[in-house]
Amino acid sequence: MKVLLVDDEEELVVTLAERLSIRDIDADWALSGEDALRMAADKRYDLAVLDMKMPKMNGLQLKVELQKQWPAMRFIFLTGHGSEEDFEAGASEAGDEYYLIKPVNIQELVAKIHASFDAGEA
Amino acid sequence: MSLFEKLKPVFWKDDHASGLYKQLFNYRRLWKETALISVVIVFLPLVLLTAYEYKVTKATFESEALARSTRFVAKTRRTESFLLSKKRFALEFIIHDNTYEQLLQPERLTALLENLNRGLGLFADLGVIDATGVQRAYSGPFHLENADYSSQPWFKEIQNRGIFISDVFMGLRNLPHIVIAVKKTLPDESFYVLRTSVSIERFTEILSNEQTGEVGDAFLINHQGVLQTPSRYFGDILTLAPLDVPEFSDHTEGYQLTDIGSRMASISREGGAKPLPAEAANGTLVVSYAYVENSPFILMLVSPKDELMLQWRQTRMKILVFLSCAVGMILVVLLGVVTYLVNAIYAADQKRVMMLHEIEYSEKMASIGRLAAGIAHEINNPLAIINEKAGLIQDLFFIKEQYKQDTKLLGLIASIVSSVERCSVITRRLLSFARQSDANVTRINLRKIITEVLSFLGKEPEYRSITIAIDIEDGLDDIVSDKGKLQQVLLNIIKNAFAAVEDGGHLAIAARKAKDGQGVELRIRDDGCGIPPEDLAKIFEPFFTTKGGRGGTGLGLSITYSLISEMGGTVRVTSEKDKGTCFIITLPLTMTANKG
Numbered sequence: 001m002k003v004l005l006v007d008d009e010e011e012l013v014v015t016l017a018e019r020l021s022i023r024d025i026d027a028d029w030a031l032s033g034e035d036a037l038r039m040a041a042d043k044r045y046d047l048a049v050l051d052m053k054m055p056k057m058n059g060l061q062l063k064v065e066l067q068k069q070w071p072a073m074r075f076i077f078l079t080g081h082g083s084e085e086d087f088e089a090g091a092s093e094a095g096d097e098y099y100l101i102k103p104v105n106i107q108e109l110v111a112k113i114h115a116s117f118d119a120g121e122a
Numbered sequence: 123m124s125l126f127e128k129l130k131p132v133f134w135k136d137d138h139a140s141g142l143y144k145q146l147f148n149y150r151r152l153w154k155e156t157a158l159i160s161v162v163i164v165f166l167p168l169v170l171l172t173a174y175e176y177k178v179t180k181a182t183f184e185s186e187a188l189a190r191s192t193r194f195v196a197k198t199r200r201t202e203s204f205l206l207s208k209k210r211f212a213l214e215f216i217i218h219d220n221t222y223e224q225l226l227q228p229e230r231l232t233a234l235l236e237n238l239n240r241g242l243g244l245f246a247d248l249g250v251i252d253a254t255g256v257q258r259a260y261s262g263p264f265h266l267e268n269a270d271y272s273s274q275p276w277f278k279e280i281q282n283r284g285i286f287i288s289d290v291f292m293g294l295r296n297l298p299h300i301v302i303a304v305k306k307t308l309p310d311e312s313f314y315v316l317r318t319s320v321s322i323e324r325f326t327e328i329l330s331n332e333q334t335g336e337v338g339d340a341f342l343i344n345h346q347g348v349l350q351t352p353s354r355y356f357g358d359i360l361t362l363a364p365l366d367v368p369e370f371s372d373h374t375e376g377y378q379l380t381d382i383g384s385r386m387a388s389i390s391r392e393g394g395a396k397p398l399p400a401e402a403a404n405g406t407l408v409v410s411y412a413y414v415e416n417s418p419f420i421l422m423l424v425s426p427k428d429e430l431m432l433q434w435r436q437t438r439m440k441i442l443v444f445l446s447c448a449v450g451m452i453l454v455v456l457l458g459v460v461t462y463l464v465n466a467i468y469a470a471d472q473k474r475v476m477m478l479h480e481i482e483y484s485e486k487m488a489s490i491g492r493l494a495a496g497i498a499h500e501i502n503n504p505l506a507i508i509n510e511k512a513g514l515i516q517d518l519f520f521i522k523e524q525y526k527q528d529t530k531l532l533g534l535i536a537s538i539v540s541s542v543e544r545c546s547v548i549t550r551r552l553l554s555f556a557r558q559s560d561a562n563v564t565r566i567n568l569r570k571i572i573t574e575v576l577s578f579l580g581k582e583p584e585y586r587s588i589t590i591a592i593d594i595e596d597g598l599d600d601i602v603s604d605k606g607k608l609q610q611v612l613l614n615i616i617k618n619a620f621a622a623v624e625d626g627g628h629l630a631i632a633a634r635k636a637k638d639g640q641g642v643e644l645r646i647r648d649d650g651c652g653i654p655p656e657d658l659a660k661i662f663e664p665f666f667t668t669k670g671g672r673g674g675t676g677l678g679l680s681i682t683y684s685l686i687s688e689m690g691g692t693v694r695v696t697s698e699k700d701k702g703t704c705f706i707i708t709l710p711l712t713m714t715a716n717k718g
Contacts, residue, residue, distance in 0.1 A: 053499075080502035101550070
């Protein structure tokens with residue numbers, strides 16, 4: 001399973017990638033939408049974890065671009081805008097996408113990645 | 123409680139707030155000014171018109187009273203004059219119907235006197251006087267034959283004028299009399315005179331007529347001002363009346379006389395004249411007079427003005443009573459209308475102030491919300507980094523055996539992670555407070571939702587013996603609103619109530635129709651520690667908490683406030699320290715979409 005993490009916060013994205021690697025998830029990271037598109041052009045990723053709010057290209061725009069290359073790619077969005085209700089409801093779900101609120105619980109992220117991947121496989 | 127306290131309008135005791143919530147007017151002053159202006163506008167023309175009418179009516183009554191008095195004098199003068207003329211014409215007839223020689227016959231003279239008394243009455247005697255002034259024949263009770271009148275003034279006067287009527291005098295019988303004499307000139311230029319004494323009884327009778335009124339007084343005076351008939355108040359007959367002799371006039375005249383009290387002191391009352399009543403003596407007297415033709419008499423009628431104006435006084439009383447009633451009624455209506463209008467302005471102003479207050483509060487909440495959202499978002503990123511870094515350390519510790527055993531280091535990391543977790547709860551709540559979520563509007567049964575919320579709170583009331591009473595008004599309809607929001611509102615308030623009450627405390631939740639019938643009113647009342655007055659105004663502000671370090675974020679009630687606003691409702695709190703707190707939530711029966 002190849003995962004692409006995209007967030008403009010380098011410290012966050014690097015650490016998150018490392019933590020996922022520890023959990024046997026092969027994760028690459030990018031700091032912007034442009035970098036992510038370049039990386040996705042060279043390599044196939046099964047799933048992308050995208051920050052919603054990034055300069056130049058936000059998470060949703062990036063999703064559209066990535067889907068053009070890899071229509072089967074799955075997505076998990078990270079947002080700093082979640083509220084308590086969202087959190088209690090276990091994050092929002094829209095179709096087969098997940099929205100997680102920062103700061104994320106690693107177990108939850110891993111669970112969503114697996115769930116998303118399983119859904120993609122099915 | 124005084125009547126004023128009962129009738130006092132609401133705005134009367136209101137203090138004039140200053141600053142942003144200043145009222146538009148000083149209502150007490152506004153009321154006074156409006157009332158004053160209205161009273162002046164309404165009453166000024168009324169008073170002026172009434173004053174003018176009063177003056178005109180009084181003048182009319184006064185002139186009518188004078189005219190009445192004058193008419194009486196004119197009529198009486200004619201009567202007196204007629205009486206005198208009758209007697210004079212009778213003498214004229216006798217002197218021309220009989221020759222001098224016939225008149226000198228005593229039998230003839232006596233027969234004539236008898237006939238005169240039979241026809242006209244009150245003739246005392248009858249005498250014939252020759253040109254030398256000697257009485258040649260006499261018929262009467264006295265022996266006046268050959269009496270010599272040649273030196274008397276009246277005898278001289280009759281030679282010039284041909285007729286003489288004397289002033290009143292007390293005759294030999296001590297009765298008031300007048301003398302009437304007529305002259306007949308013979309062809310040889312010699313003359314003789316027929317003379318008679320007449321009692322004035324009839325003249326007095328006419329004057330004592332009831333028409334002179336209660337205190338009116340009619341009498342005759344001569345040209346020297348001596349009373350010729352008895353007077354009721356102005357002295358005895360043949361005494362000087364305390365009145366000036368009026369100027370001669372052919373017609374009946376009148377004038378007014380004031381304050382004659384001092385003049386009245388010296389008059390003679392031995393003959394039965396009464397003292398003039400004090401109010402008449404000190405007031406104004408109306409004097410009407412007329413010179414009686416061919417006589418030395420002046421007819422006087424003196425009436426107190428007050429008596430003549432009696433009718434006017436009665437009319438004036440009616441006018442005053444009517445005016446007072448009208449003024450009273452107009453005043454009551456006027457003040458009522460002014461009070462109603464000022465009250466309406468006051469109510470509108472109060473509403474404006476409240477709305478201003480509410481808008482300002484909403485604005486404040488919205489600004490704080492935006493600020494909170496910004497802060498929460500910005501903090502979330504570094505928080506996420508700390509979270510991941512600490513998480514990675516944790517991960518690494520679990521991987522490396524060397525650290526796996528170090529409980530102290532693991533504890534420190536766990537503490538960092540749990541603190542980050544606490545921070546993230548705060549940022550999520552801040553975002554909850556600020557967010558504008560879409561409304562999830564549905565039909566809600568109030569009893570059901572209250573029971574549900576209480577079930578969320580688990581067994582806390584049971585463990586702490588808190589009594590919960592739910593009272594929903596019969597027939598209260600379901601409301602259409604955002605269920606999630608209402609749940610959260612109730613949850614927040616009930617949680618606070620549990621925190622406020624002691625073990626064994628009480629909580630009452632009541633719902634009923636709002637007073638305006640347009641919504642429902644929810645009251646959540648506890649008998650807990652209450653909120654100090656100084657805190658009451660701040661409880662809906664974010665981060666205001668009294669729980670200190672005991673886990674309160676200070677966001678619960680501010681979130682509650684914004685949720686209720688989003689539902690189109692309002693919330694008020696009343697509280698008394700150590701007695702309890704009551705939250706009063708008013709919600710519309712149907713939440714409108716734009717409120718979400």
